[in-house]
Amino acid sequence: MLTLVNLLGLALVAWIVWYFWLYKKEGVAVTEVAGVQEINITVKGGYDPDVIVVKKGKAVRLHFTRRESALCSEMVVFDTLGRSAKLPEGETVTLEFTPQQAGEIPFQCQMGMLRGKVVVTS
Known part of the structure; x- marks a missing residue:
């Protein structure tokens, strides 16, 4: 019985390590309209999508819509x-910038619990 509990515990630890440190989500590519890269992001228990792929040198518009009342979001x-922006519940707030170099631009809530990133490609 003790061996079974230990094996289940090890399996749970392995899953946690994989999920939080090793798992890489594929990003969602943005739609380009009239030279501007745009995407809608829903905020509800996290950011959806939370990994966004854009091209450097082109304007990016992120439209955040908060669908919850949690203070963290x-x-x-x-x-x-x-940069930062307040996200009133039920309203869409647009944040615009133009990435100049390839890499990752992380974003988060003010408490650091909800996280996402913009992946900038060449």
């Missing part, structure tokens, strides 16, 4: 861009 923060 009332702001989105882009530390590397020095």
